Structure formats: structure tokens, C-alpha cells
Amino acid sequence: xxxxxxxxxxxxxxxxxEPIIKQSQDxxxxxxxxxxxxxxxxxxxxxxxxxxxxxxxxxxRQPELRAEIERDQWLGFALTEATFFYGLVGGFIxxxx
Amino acid sequence: xxxxxxxxxxxxxMEAHPPHPSGPSQEQGMSQGRKxxxxxxxxxxxGIALFVILFGxxxxxxxxxxxxxxxxxxxxxxxxxxxxxxxxxxxxxLYLLITAGITIGVMxxxxxxxxxxxxxxxxxxxxxxxxxxxxxSRENLNDDMxxxxxxxxxxxxxxxxxxxxxxxxxxxxxxxxxxxxxxANIPSFQIYAADTNVAFPLILSLGVFCLFxxxxxxxxxxxxxxxxxxxxxxxGPIVLLIFPIEILSNFLRLISLTVRLWANLLAGHxxxxxxxxxxxVLVGLQLVSWFLLPAGVLIFIFEAVLIAGLQAFIFxxxxxxxxxxxxxxx
Numbered sequence: 275x276x277x278x279x280x281x282x283x284x285x286x287x288x289x290x291x292e293p294i295i296k297q298s299q300d301x302x303x304x305x306x307x308x309x310x311x312x313x314x315x316x317x318x319x320x321x322x323x324x325x326x327x328x329x330x331x332x333x334x335r336q337p338e339l340r341a342e343i344e345r346d347q348w349l350g351f352a353l354t355e356a357t358f359f360y361g362l363v364g365g366f367i368x369x370x371x
Numbered sequence: 372x373x374x375x376x377x378x379x380x381x382x383x384x385m386e387a388h389p390p391h392p393s394g395p396s397q398e399q400g401m402s403q404g405r406k407x408x409x410x411x412x413x414x415x416x417x418g419i420a421l422f423v424i425l426f427g428x429x430x431x432x433x434x435x436x437x438x439x440x441x442x443x444x445x446x447x448x449x450x451x452x453x454x455x456x457x458x459x460x461x462x463x464x465l466y467l468l469i470t471a472g473i474t475i476g477v478m479x480x481x482x483x484x485x486x487x488x489x490x491x492x493x494x495x496x497x498x499x500x501x502x503x504x505x506x507x508s509r510e511n512l513n514d515d516m517x518x519x520x521x522x523x524x525x526x527x528x529x530x531x532x533x534x535x536x537x538x539x540x541x542x543x544x545x546x547x548x549x550x551x552x553x554x555a556n557i558p559s560f561q562i563y564a565a566d567t568n569v570a571f572p573l574i575l576s577l578g579v580f581c582l583f584x585x586x587x588x589x590x591x592x593x594x595x596x597x598x599x600x601x602x603x604x605x606x607g608p609i610v611l612l613i614f615p616i617e618i619l620s621n622f623l624r625l626i627s628l629t630v631r632l633w634a635n636l637l638a639g640h641x642x643x644x645x646x647x648x649x650x651x652v653l654v655g656l657q658l659v660s661w662f663l664l665p666a667g668v669l670i671f672i673f674e675a676v677l678i679a680g681l682q683a684f685i686f687x688x689x690x691x692x693x694x695x696x697x698x699x700x701x
Contacts, residue, residue: 349688352631352681359634366641370444 306368314361321354415665422658432655443641443649447567450546462544466565470534478529504528504687511691513698516586520694523582527575528687531632534571535679538564538636539671562643566636569629576628579690587697628689635682639674646670 329347333340435441449461458464481497490498504525508517545561565571587596600617601610646667651660 348681349685352685355678356631356635359638360630362638362642363630363634366444366638370442 303369307365310361310365314358318358325350418661426657430655463565463568473533508691511695524687532683539675564636569633572629572632580625583693583697590698
């Protein structure tokens with residue numbers, strides 16, 4: 275076990291490295307929150323746009339199917355919108371836990 | 372053809388719209404609304420100026436925030452209040468009990484007091500729900516399954532809806548932060564929903580998952596059920612590739628059902644908290660809280676009006692679709 279004494283030689287280095295590690299952890303958390311929320315919002319935005327685009331086109335082509343199209347539109351909206359919250363919750367978990 | 376035939380009457384109606392008698396009153400309403408809007412804008416801008424004058428723009432973090440004692444996730448921690456045998460009562464359990472009480476109470480009350488001549492508002496609302504869910508389950512399930520599972524789907528819908536909606540009413544349940552009133556420690560008011568705890572949606576979707584697997588196995592037999600997971604017409608060695616993917620996607624239904632409800636409510640409540648003032652506390656700048664308050668109100672309205680109902684609807688219709696898909700041969 276004598277070789278463990280070698281570690282005492284680099285111990286001052288560890289003391290220097292500690293705040294750097296802490297700061298880089300904080301930075302990583304902030305990046306996780308930013309990427310989770312931002313990427314989630316971008317993807318969900320594009321998806322929701324596509325859903326409403328298709329719904330408007332379908333309604334103008336077939337106005338008599340309006341009720342059914344709107345029901346499916348809200349289904350698609352909710353399924354797409356949930357993906358934003360997946361990203362956001364992932365970011366929150368990384369940031370706060 | 373019908374769209375073309377329907378086109379001519381639309382044009383005169385649109386032309387006839389401007390001279391409608393509501394013209395002047397609509398003008399009045401517009402200016403009234405605009406006046407109120409300007410008032411709110413003025414109060415908001417004035418508030419920003421007041422906050423800058425009173426507190427300045429330098430950040431003063433509260434001691435609890437600066438020392439990392441305060442965390443926004445504490446809001447969702449479950450403190451055990453007391454134990455009844457194996458059941459530990461905390462705020463999540465309390466919310467579930469309230470939800471179950473409201474759901475059962477309203478439904479029993481309505482079914483006991485059905486009126487044919489003059490239905491009350493509540494009865495009309497419940498009947499609308501009933502016919503809506505009945506139509507939904509008729510579309511996705513065959514007759515036998517619909518008779519069997521319509522009560523389950525309707526119950527899931529109403530239960531999740533009530534659970535979401537009472538999540539937007541502030542109730543005195545935050546035992547982490549108390550205030551003193553007349554010598555008693557009162558838990559402070561908090562917006563909490565049982566859905567923000569992952570256990571609640573997980574148990575619901577686990578029940579649904581077991582149910583549609585059971586129905587599928589009963590209908591097709593164990594081997595036939597596994598075969599029914601495959602899309603029709605897949606032959607040859609590609610089966611080895613497709614089959615694990617289909618099994619995986621079957622289990623992903625469980626996860627997506629759970630996480631959709633949980634993440635929507637959790638992120639919604641966190642966003643309301645952040646925009647409604649918590650961000651200012653974390654940053655240590657009172658100005659930020661006031662600045663973001665309108666966004667908080669808007670998100671609250673969006674969540675309470677749209678998301679609460681929509682998530683209940685999604686859960687119920689996906690239950691119906693999965694149950695219908697389990698017994699369908701393709």
C-alpha cells in the first residue's frame with residue numbers, strides 16, 4: 275500500500291482542479307437545459323406547424339369533414355406538443371437534480 | 372362537387388357581414404378592450420419603473436438561494452404527513468383522494484338526479500362528455516369491446532381531467548413552507564397536481580398496458596398475439612429485424628403514455644412557477660419576477676384551458692385505440 279503515498283504528491287493539483295470541475299459541471303447543466311428546452315421547442319414548433327398546416331388544407335378541401343379533422347388535429351397537436359415537454363423535463367432533470 | 376356547389380352561398384354571406392347590426396357595438400367593444408389592454412400595459416411598464424427605482428438592477432440573492440438550500444424541485448417533494456398502516460399520506464395521495472371523491476361524487480349525483488325535462492348545467496356537461504366518449508369508443512372498438520370497455524375509458528377520461536383541473540387551484544398543502552395564522556402553522560398555498568409525480572401516470576398506463584396485452588392474448592392466443600404485432604405481409608429474413616422493433620415499440624407505448632402525461636403536467640407547473648416569480652427569486656432580481664408575470668398568467672391560462680382537457684382526451688383515446696388494435700387482425 276506504500277504506492278498510495280504517491281497520490282499525496284498530486285493532492286495540491288486536485289485542490290486546484292476542484293473549482294474547475296464544479297464550474298464545468300454547472301456549465302454542462304446549463305447547456306443541457308438550453309439544448310433540451312431550445313431543441314425541444316424547435317422540434318415541437320415545426321411539428322405543430324405541420325399539423326395545423328395539414329389540418330387547414332384538409333378543412334379547406336373538405337369542409338364537410340370539419341369535425342373529424344379538428345378532432346384528429348387536436349390529437350396530433352397534443353402528441354407533438356408533448357415532445358417539447360420531454361426535452362424540457364430532461365433539461366430540468368439535468369439542471370436541478 | 373359539393374364544395375363547389377357550396378361556394379356561391381358563402382360569398383354573399385361574407386359580403387353581408389359588414390353591415391351587420393353589431394357594427395357600432397363591435398367598434399365600442401374593440402375600443403373598450405383596447406383601453407383595458409393599454410391600462411394593463413401601463414401598469415406593467417409602471418411596475419417595471421417602480422421596481423427599478425425601489426430595488427435597482429443589482430442582484431441580491433436570498434441567503435437560502437445563494438447557499439443552494441432552496442431548489443425549485445422542492446415544490447414537488449412529498450413529505451409524509453402520517454401513516455395509515457402501509458399507506459403514507461402525503462399531498463399526492465391527498466390529491467388522488469380528492470380527485471376520486473369529486474369524480475365519484477359528481478357522477479353519482481348526476482346519475483341519481485337525472486332530469487328529462489329541464490336538465491341542469493352540470494347534467495348537460497356530463498351528457499356531452501358521455502356522448503363524446505361514447506362516439507370515441509364506438510369508432511375505435513368493436514361492439515363487444517365497446518360494451519365492455521366504455522366505462523373504463525370514460526372513467527379514465529374524467530379521472531385524469533379532474534385530477535388535472537384541481538391541479539390549477541391553489542390549495543394549502545405545501546408543508547415545506549408554513550406560515551403562522553392565529554398561532555397555528557398553516558401549510559402555504561401551492562399549485563400541485565398528482566400527475567407531477569411519475570407514479571400516478573405510470574400506474575394508469577401500466578393498467579392500460581396489461582389490459583390490452585391481456586385482450587390481445589385472449590383474442591389471438593399467445594403465439595398469435597406475437598404474430599399480430601407484426602405488420603401484415605412481412606416475410607423472410609427481414610422478420611428477424613422487424614420483430615424486435617415491433618416488440619420494443621409495443622413497450623414504448625407504456626413509456627410514451629406515462630411520460631406524456633407526467634412531463635406535460637410537471638413542465639407546465641414548473642413553467643408557471645418560474646414565470647410567476649420563481650425565476651426572479653433564483654436570479655435575485657425582483658424586476659425579473661414582475662417582468663415575466665404576464666407570461667406566467669398566459670401559460671397558466673393555456674395549461675388550464677387547453678392542456679388539462681387535451682391530456683385527458685389523449686390518454687382516453689389512446690387507451691381506446693390500443694384496446695381496439697389488440698383484438699383486430701391484420
